[in-house]
């Protein structure tokens with residue numbers, strides 16, 4: 001569930017070890033891994049060593065989590081410095097957010113660094129790792145940007161059976177140690193309320209796991225029944241706070257107000273809510289994005305789910321320019337400054353735009369969680385909202401990031417409790 005920072009062991013005495021934290025040293029308990037020796041590398045949470053980590057993997061993790069040191073603040077634009085100072089004292093105004101979204105080079109790097117410091121101050125170096133299973137690519141809608149739109153006859157459609165879904169979750173949770181799984185599909189009425197409830201109950205019987213649903217605009221009764229069946233959260237983007245842009249994405253009758261009505265009843269049902277916008281929609285302005293930031297902040301979403309627009313073949317937007325990775329990073333940073341300790345995952349669309357550095361850059365700009373795709377291989381290639389390029393290795397993350405313990409489940413439970 002979490003990946004945390006590694007450290008080298010400098011001294012060992014009884015069940016305690018002194019570790020190297022760069023400028024300082026720290027004493028931690030090694031009760032959980034008593035065979036630790038001087039020179040070993042360990043992953044630790046608070047004051048407890050959790051597991052050993054190979055030296056080369058420790059270096060890779062350290063590189064990934066490295067804090068980017070900013071240059072002398074005296075060399076930064078005074079207006080930039082003033083806005084950053086303001087962000088520590090109050091919520092930012094639209095015009096200030098727009099200024100940050102437009103900053104470049106030195107100021108942009110300084111913005112990332114400020115957000116990284118904010119993440120460290122509020123949530124330390126814990127990176128939650130979640131899994132996503134895309135169980136159906138059928139959809140009754142025709143969103144202009146999405147390869148799953150019903151008018152696209154060029155893709156092969158699939159549906160996973162309930163037993164296949166239960167088994168895939170079982171393998172992820174009881175085999176690999178995932179604690180939170182997102183079950184995602186197009187808007188597919190084949191999975192009726194009853195079928196979805198049955199799916200959730202069967203999963204819960206077999207696996208101790210937090211379930212998030214990403215199944216589109218279903219009615220209140222369906223979401224109510226799913227909540228009662230044990231679903232913890234929903235992933236439901238509002239996509240754009242600008243009604244005209246929203247209309248451009250949904251020519252066939254979806255309505256932005258309806259989107260927010262759904263978010264409202266989801267909150268009333270005490271779902272943990274992941275929501276956000278799409279960055280780089282054709283025609284979107286900086287002012288639109290600043291409004292998206294304010295919308296995410298004012299709705300106090302529990303998790304921010306936003307990502308760049310990536311054009312997909314066989315859609316009305318196939319020849320449009322993709323969103324910019326830097327703009328996505330700036331959005332992450334500003335939301336980290338505004339929302340402090342909220343979860344901000346690195347999304348696949350960002351990694352698709354920048355498969356080499358996307359994940360690392362997003363983490364260093366304030367993101368703090370990852371979503372790995374666990375859809376069985378035979379289906380994954382057909383789930384194309386856009387043409388994906390999966391980034392980097394998941395080996396190191398899965399090896400060290402998924403603690404198969406009750407403590408890690410408990411930590412997540414504390415974070416997902418909605419008052």
Ligand code: SF4
Pocket residue numbers: 139140141142143146147148149150185186187216385
């Ligand atoms: S974005 Fe979602 S609702 Fe829209 S077409 Fe794609 S899968 Fe369907």
